[in-house]
Amino acid sequence: MTRILTRLLGRLPIGWLQLTHSRGRLIAALAGVAFANVLVFVQLAILGSMSIATGRPYDFFESGLMISAADADSMTDGSNVARQWLFQALAHPQVTAGAPLFVGNVTLQHAGTTMSLTTFGVDPTQPAFLSPALRPGAELLTLPESGIIDRLTRGLDPQDAAAIGPSWPATLEVRGRTLTVYGSFEGGGGFGVDGFLVVSDQTFLKIVQNRQTGAPDHILLALAPGADADQVAQDLRGMISDRTLRIRSYAQARAEDIAYQQTRRPTGIIFGFGVIIGVLVGLVIVYQVLSTDVADHIHEYATFKAIGYRQRFLLGIVLEEALILAILGAGPGYLIARALIAGMRKATNLPLELGTSTAVAVVVGTAMACALSGALATRRLALADPADLF
Amino acid sequence: MGADEPAIAVAGLNHWFGRGEASKQALFDVNLVVARGSLTVLMGPSGSGKTTLLTLMGCLRDVQQGSVRLLGHELAAAPERQLVAMRRRLGFIFQAHNLHESLTARQNVLMGLHVKPRRLRAAGDGAAAHVLGLLGLADRMDYLPANLSGGQKQRVAIARALVGDPEVVFADEPTAALDRDSGLNVVELLKHLGRTRGMTTVMVTHDSRIIGLADRVVTLEDGRIDAAAVHG
Secondary structure (H helix, E strand, O other): OHHHHHHHHOOOOHHHHHHHHOHHHHHHHHHHHHHHHHHHHHHHHHHHHHHHHHHHHHHOEOOOEEEEOOOOOOOOOOOOOOOHHHHHHOOOOOEEEEEEEEEEEEEEEEOOEEEEEEEEEEOOOOHHHEOOOOHHHHHHHHOOOEEEEEOOOOOOOHHHHHHOEOOEOEEEEEOOEEEEEEEEEOOOOOOOOOEEEEEEHHHHHHHOOOOOOOOOOEEEEEEOOOOOHHHHHHHHHHHOOOOOOEEEEHHHHHHHHHHHHHHOOHHHHHHHHHHHHHHHHHHHHHHHHHHHHHHHOHHHHHHHHHOOOOHHHHHHHHHHHHHHHHHHHHHHHHHHHHHHHHHHHHHHOOOOOOOHHHHHHHHHHHHHHHHHHHHHHHHHHHHOOHHHHO | OOOOOOOEEEEEEEEEEOOHHHOEEEEEEEEEEEOOOOEEEEEOOOOOOHHHHHHHHOOOOOOOEEEEEEOOEEOOOOOHHHHHHHHOOEEEEOOOOOOOOOOOHHHHHHHHHOOOOHHHHOOHHHHHHHHHHHOOOHHHOOOOHHHOOHHHHHHHHHHHHHOOOOOEEEEEOOOOOOOHHHHHHHHHHHHHHHHHHOOEEEEEOOOHHHHOOOOEEEEEEOOEEOHHHOEO
């Protein structure tokens, strides 16, 4: 390793030699950096899973534009919209079709288990608004009080859920009614719900209280091929009588929903702070290690200054140590975080993942944070006065 | 630097520590010329200003008043960059060896070489091994300082100072940790380098064995050179 670093740096790797000289201190420092890495990795995985869980319901549908109420910050929040805006929107030449979308959280029982499911009421006669995975089940939704359930729902036996089909339906109890599910699709739990359920708009109105046909939660609009979604949205804002409506492209609605969850919802803010705290912990640990190291070697640094080395050479040694700590600490941190995330995923059914790009970004970020700590620690080098050596 | 120009010429040098009323003058109108290739010993009681003079001549402190010409360059008001460049032409031997604990003897010596011009750096490991060999450490080159005796550490520090072919060596009690023979060998080596390469040595010491080998002995008393006690 010393030879490799000597070739890379073009000089003796003093930082490396200094770190490895005190094995105990090196191990403690690496444990600290790894710990900070674990914090950041886990918090990022949770934050990422929130984005995935938030964006997931958008995958169940296909739409060019979405009309929502002014206070609809997410797919499941906000007031209803009047269905009449759907008919006004259809007057735009680039809008080819429209469908109401009802959304509500419903508590159901199955085999003695209570589940909270985000339930979507859709028009089964317009399967084009459903994702390719859901489209084959649209016909089943025309049956009275029927539905298609998320087979990854928490509380469902995964094998039983996978077996659900027209010839092997399952029943759910909701508000004294029996709902029959004839199919399943792959969804996954979220932070507030156990899974998802798709029913027809008519069934939705039966199982969700105080909802009316003329007041869906959102309106989905299909656009002509090649239509500019932003331009059509702008046109509709001028055409539709209610000027307070949020008329956005479907992709924009999804992005704004994720941003809302991450930056304005307490959970998102807390996990975001978790990432910052992880970075700060890492900064403090590395700063502490490096500044102690500089203090311990202050006479050696002063000697280097006396024999003609410049300050930037000394800075290079400290930064070399910082980068070595960052790189060596990242490996164990990554492995421990992966194990923790796998355990959390199994326990919660949340889409917790630690992607390669995230891992690389964290390692690069750690290196930058360590370099910053190193730069702060080098302030102590000013105390290295070669005149004091005599 | 002209051939006749001395290695060091100090004129009217005054130096103070501290500021305002609390300041204390350490050197008073010091005048000294050190010939090229010579071995000059600075003597005097503790607090007489020997070390202060050594650090001023060695570019380790800023000259406050007076003149210090080192190898033909005036150090008074010289910018830090020039002082660093000058220090690269010098060698320092400290009483406390100040070796880097995580570097082997050879690596410590190489640190004295890597700061030198490219033509000297090229000698690399070979030069380090040669100097360590001259100082009787051929079998200790890959030892860490923790595994060396006090005398061996001091000899590594001497090797670090000499490896880069310095033009002037400043030494503070370089033989204090050495036994009689080793101490004499080191001084003989310094004198030999003075004769053969024109290396100048200025040394602070109380070692009477060395005083007899010096070309010149300068005694300081209360920050002043004792003219009556300058020999050589």
